[in-house]
Amino acid sequence: MDYSKYEPVIGLEVHVQLQTKSKLFSSDANQFGRKPNTQVNAITLAHPGTLPKMNKKAVEYAVKMGIACNCRIESLNCFARKNYFYPDLPKGYQISQHTTPICVGGYITISVNGNEKQIHLNRIHLEEDAGKSIHDAVDGFTCLDYNRAGTPLIEIVTEPCIHSAEEAFQYLTEIRKLVRWIEISDGNMEEGSLRCDANISIRPTGSSELGTKVEVKNLNSIRNVKKAIEYEIERMINLVESGQIITQQTRSFDATNDTTFAIREKEEANDYRYFPDPDLVPFFINQSYIDDIKKSMPALPHALKSTFQTHYGLSAYDAHQLCEDKHTAFYFIATTNYSHNYKAIANFILGPLKQHVNELGIDFEKISLLPQTLAGIIALIDDGKINFSTAANKLLPAIINNNDNPAITAEKLNLIQVSNEDAISTWVQQVINAMPDKVNEYKKGKKGLIGLFVGEVKKISKGKADPKLTTSTLEKILNEQ
Amino acid sequence: MFTFSTIAQYHNDLLNGTTTCVDAVRYYLQNIGKHASLNAFIEVFEEEALQRASSLDAERKSGKTLSPLHGVVVAIKDVICYENHAITAGSRILNSFTSLFSATAVQRLLDAGAIIIGRNNCDEFAMGSTNENSAYGPVRNAADVSKVPGGSSGGSAVAVQANMCMVSLGSDTGGSVRQPADWCGIVGFKPTYGRISRHGLIAYASSFDQIGIFSHNVSDTALVLEIIAGADNFDSTVSSTPVPAYSQLLHHTPYKPIKIAYFKEVFEHDGLDVEIKKAFHEYVGQLRQKGYIVEAVQFPLLQYIVPTYYVLTTAEASSNLSRYDGVKYGFRAALNENDDLTALYKKSRTQGFGKEVKRRILLGSFVLSAGYYDAYFSKAQQVRRLLVEQNDAIFEQYQFILSPTVPTTAFNLGEKRTNPVEMYLADIYTVYANLVGIPGISLPLFKHSNGLPFGMQLMAPQFKEADLLALSQQLLNAK
Numbered sequence: 021m022d023y024s025k026y027e028p029v030i031g032l033e034v035h036v037q038l039q040t041k042s043k044l045f046s047s048d049a050n051q052f053g054r055k056p057n058t059q060v061n062a063i064t065l066a067h068p069g070t071l072p073k074m075n076k077k078a079v080e081y082a083v084k085m086g087i088a089c090n091c092r093i094e095s096l097n098c099f100a101r102k103n104y105f106y107p108d109l110p111k112g113y114q115i116s117q118h119t120t121p122i123c124v125g126g127y128i129t130i131s132v133n134g135n136e137k138q139i140h141l142n143r144i145h146l147e148e149d150a151g152k153s154i155h156d157a158v159d160g161f162t163c164l165d166y167n168r169a170g171t172p173l174i175e176i177v178t179e180p181c182i183h184s185a186e187e188a189f190q191y192l193t194e195i196r197k198l199v200r201w202i203e204i205s206d207g208n209m210e211e212g213s214l215r216c217d218a219n220i221s222i223r224p225t226g227s228s229e230l231g232t233k234v235e236v237k238n239l240n241s242i243r244n245v246k247k248a249i250e251y252e253i254e255r256m257i258n259l260v261e262s263g264q265i266i267t268q269q270t271r272s273f274d275a276t277n278d279t280t281f282a283i284r285e286k287e288e289a290n291d292y293r294y295f296p297d298p299d300l301v302p303f304f305i306n307q308s309y310i311d312d313i314k315k316s317m318p319a320l321p322h323a324l325k326s327t328f329q330t331h332y333g334l335s336a337y338d339a340h341q342l343c344e345d346k347h348t349a350f351y352f353i354a355t356t357n358y359s360h361n362y363k364a365i366a367n368f369i370l371g372p373l374k375q376h377v378n379e380l381g382i383d384f385e386k387i388s389l390l391p392q393t394l395a396g397i398i399a400l401i402d403d404g405k406i407n408f409s410t411a412a413n414k415l416l417p418a419i420i421n422n423n424d425n426p427a428i429t430a431e432k433l434n435l436i437q438v439s440n441e442d443a444i445s446t447w448v449q450q451v452i453n454a455m456p457d458k459v460n461e462y463k464k465g466k467k468g469l470i471g472l473f474v475g476e477v478k479k480i481s482k483g484k485a486d487p488k489l490t491t492s493t494l495e496k497i498l499n500e501q
Numbered sequence: 502m503f504t505f506s507t508i509a510q511y512h513n514d515l516l517n518g519t520t521t522c523v524d525a526v527r528y529y530l531q532n533i534g535k536h537a538s539l540n541a542f543i544e545v546f547e548e549e550a551l552q553r554a555s556s557l558d559a560e561r562k563s564g565k566t567l568s569p570l571h572g573v574v575v576a577i578k579d580v581i582c583y584e585n586h587a588i589t590a591g592s593r594i595l596n597s598f599t600s601l602f603s604a605t606a607v608q609r610l611l612d613a614g615a616i617i618i619g620r621n622n623c624d625e626f627a628m629g630s631t632n633e634n635s636a637y638g639p640v641r642n643a644a645d646v647s648k649v650p651g652g653s654s655g656g657s658a659v660a661v662q663a664n665m666c667m668v669s670l671g672s673d674t675g676g677s678v679r680q681p682a683d684w685c686g687i688v689g690f691k692p693t694y695g696r697i698s699r700h701g702l703i704a705y706a707s708s709f710d711q712i713g714i715f716s717h718n719v720s721d722t723a724l725v726l727e728i729i730a731g732a733d734n735f736d737s738t739v740s741s742t743p744v745p746a747y748s749q750l751l752h753h754t755p756y757k758p759i760k761i762a763y764f765k766e767v768f769e770h771d772g773l774d775v776e777i778k779k780a781f782h783e784y785v786g787q788l789r790q791k792g793y794i795v796e797a798v799q800f801p802l803l804q805y806i807v808p809t810y811y812v813l814t815t816a817e818a819s820s821n822l823s824r825y826d827g828v829k830y831g832f833r834a835a836l837n838e839n840d841d842l843t844a845l846y847k848k849s850r851t852q853g854f855g856k857e858v859k860r861r862i863l864l865g866s867f868v869l870s871a872g873y874y875d876a877y878f879s880k881a882q883q884v885r886r887l888l889v890e891q892n893d894a895i896f897e898q899y900q901f902i903l904s905p906t907v908p909t910t911a912f913n914l915g916e917k918r919t920n921p922v923e924m925y926l927a928d929i930y931t932v933y934a935n936l937v938g939i940p941g942i943s944l945p946l947f948k949h950s951n952g953l954p955f956g957m958q959l960m961a962p963q964f965k966e967a968d969l970l971a972l973s974q975q976l977l978n979a980k
Contacts (some may be wrong), residue, residue, distance in 0.1 A: 068825040069582040069701040112823020293869035298708035
């Protein structure tokens with residue numbers, strides 16, 4: 021089948037739980053994993069006579085995300101009620117921003133196959149989460165846990181400008197990175213702090229009209245979003261190619277076989293009867309408030325990536341890798357205060373240190389090696405006192421948890437390279453004497469054998485011979501004979 | 502022998518030692534028992550009230566100065582939460598529900614030394630004009646037991662009317678305090694929207710609801726208001742405008758001369774009782790003679806206010822009452838083996854809510870639904886805005902608005918049940934204050950030839966409660 025005849029058009033709706041201390045409209049704690057129904061006061065349970073009271077921190081977090089996504093932050097903000105009945109929705113309506121989203125427009129830059137692309141946002145708005153219905157805990161019953169009810173959420177809605185499953189994958193990866201970077205959410209899809217619904221349609225390539233869309237829900241990992249989109253695109257193309265019609269549906273992803281199945285037809289859509297919530301007065305956001313938040317925010321990954329290339333001379337690849345995570349990026353910057361060998365710092369962070377945190381399964385934030393200690397290690401490499409692989413494999417493990425002085429430790433562990441010409445000359449002479457045949461071959465032009473000689477010197481010096489000096493000494497002696 | 506005229510007089514008697522808080526509570530408990538057939542209370546906190554009275558007496562005898570509402574016996578409409586006490590909103594759907602917290606108004610009453618004597622019967626979720634829509638049966642008017650007391654705060658009105666408490670709290674969404682006060686011959690006051698916290702007031706229509714006060718006299722209203730009004734962290738819509746000492750401002754003359762407007766169109770209303778119309782005109786004449794400037798102004802929007810009110814309040818109510826779904830608390834219908842979730846909702850709400858509440862939920866859901874939203878809800882919001890503008894214009898030239906409180910005296914029990922539209926039109930003079938958010942008070946001034954009391958309503962600009970209460974005091978003193 022010729023898939024290039026069709027262009028997929030995808031819009032994503034991402035819900036992010038904000039990690040505020042309390043809920044959006046009540047003083048209840050806002051934590052994941054607590055015993056069911058232990059963060060449920062009268063407001064959360066919608067007892068008669070209760071009123072919502074807005075959490076200002078949630079507004080601040082939403083504004084942060086808006087700034088990070090280059091959005092316009094709106095001055096006038098109202099809350100509306102979205103009315104529907106469901107047991108995990110205590111009030112019988114969800115409080116959400118309907119006509120006045122807090123952030124409008126904006127974009128997120130992703131990179132697909134080395135090419136950058138801007139994914140344009142329609143809006144970001146604030147709303148409250150519902151509780152959880154648990155259908156499989158007690159036979160014949162649905163259990164309700166209202167701990168999550170009222171948790172602040174932002175919903176980030178893209179324009180229908182995503183055209184492949186890979187773009188969607190990169191976009192979500194970027195969103196997750198950003199919310200962690202600016203510390204408004206843990207971005208954990210498995211625990212539901214980040215949730216995604218995908219609106220998918222296809223159209224003949226070159227057309228500008230939108231096709232009938234299908235909304236896919238229950239996507240609990242970034243990988244599944246990608247799989248669901250791939251499946252849907254193929255399903256839709258097959259339908260059209262076989263002369264069938266795509267119907268507007270809500271579908272659910274089945275992770276057991278990577279397919280989707282219909283859960284609702286369009287006709288069953290709810291009439292949510294939105295209207296302004298009379299219990300909450302409109303609130304206004306002014307420019308100085310936005311400026312203050314902006315000042316309090318860390319440098320953002322996209323900006324840092326280019327700084328790393330222009331100011332520190334790193335490759336695009338290294339810059340990108342360092343900016344995968346805020347703590348890694350800022351660890352790099354912290355280390356540059358103590359060492360100017362930027363390339364070596366990047367190599368050390370992206371190599372041995374990354375490997376270390378991966379092996380332990382910890383976040384980079386938890387690393388105990390201080391930037392100045394790392395700079396000390398790099399100084400030893402720069403001075404030729406130790407080589408990279410010895411530093412990474414022998415010195416680093418010895419000081420990664422205690423930050424002992426790198427030079428003293430290297431000395432103690434007998435890792436310092438010998439740069440003494442006499443000592444090296446002696447070792448070189450030993451090797452030449454022991455391998456007359458190879459020496460002859462070398463002299464006849466098999467210059468590649470130099471590596472073998474260097475290796476032999478390394479062996480008898482127990483790794484301490486400075487490899488550069490060894491090479492030059494070898495060349496000097498061999499060329500003289 | 503305990504007697505009561507004002508809280509000030511009661512406090513004097515307490516200090517003189519001629520009465521005690523226990524005497525007062527016993528007196529009211531006795532009256533409550535005597536008038537049980539009026540059905541003004543859903544629950545009486547007999548033991549608790551007596552205990553509190555006796556500890557207040559002990560406090561006073563130990564020389565402690567009197568708190569502002571020391572020993573004041575208060576009844577509360579059963580839509581106002583009182584911690585660890587049942588609350589029903591006059592509905593079966595809240596059957597066996599206990600509130601976990603006290604309304605801000607109740608907490609402030611308690612902190613000021615008041616004694617809560619019981620919960621008053623009312624129209625279900627404060628929806629009604631006769632107090633016949635209660636799951637706990639109708640309330641009867643003490644002036645004539647064949648008549649209704651008005652609604653929705655009928656129980657609270659009758660509790661004051663028949664001396665079952667000193668003052669009571671009601672709630673006023675479209676006249677639910679002023680109208681029953683009018684029909685029971687007492688003072689009924691609704692403050693500016695946002696003057697008293699709604700925290701702990703069961704919502705009917707959030708942008709209209711205010712707690713109101715029933716009393717025998719204006720000075721008691723002023724005293725209670727200054728205690729319960731003011732900023733509150735639990736309610737985003739409450740105002741932080743400072744609360745003056747209303748009770749100290751009753752004798753000030755706010756303006757000279759005082760300029761009062763009345764709406765010409767009020768007298769074109771078909772349902773206006775001839776005698777009430779006449780009394781109003783004579784009263785206007787008397788006021789003019791006393792030097793007040795009283796003038797008729799045009800108010801062409803009058804015919805739109807009842808429809809606007811019902812569109813907006815039912816819309817808000819349909820959403821406010823969604824939480825009563827049989828899932829979390831309150832009444833849940835018995836279900837059959839194969840009943841699904843929808844059956845749980847339908848049966849619980851069908852059996853739990855009364856007819857009038859269901860009518861308003863349906864109306865409200867209709868006016869908010871796709872396809873009708875613009876024609877009804879949006880249009881009504883626009884009219885509300887126009888009303889606010891006209892109201893502002895009137896108050897640029899006048900300091901008060903005067904009108905009858907209700908077009909008729911109290912209905913017979915059962916009389917208007919069959920015709921809701923006629924019933925809704927009885928609210929024509931009171932809903933205005935809620936639509937534009939201004940304070941209003943119903944003053945007991947007249948007696949009809951049918952033997953029933955009726956009064957006049959006085960309204961003032963937002964947050965001009967001090968002026969409104971001062972003029973009310975003047976008018977009642979001159980009666």
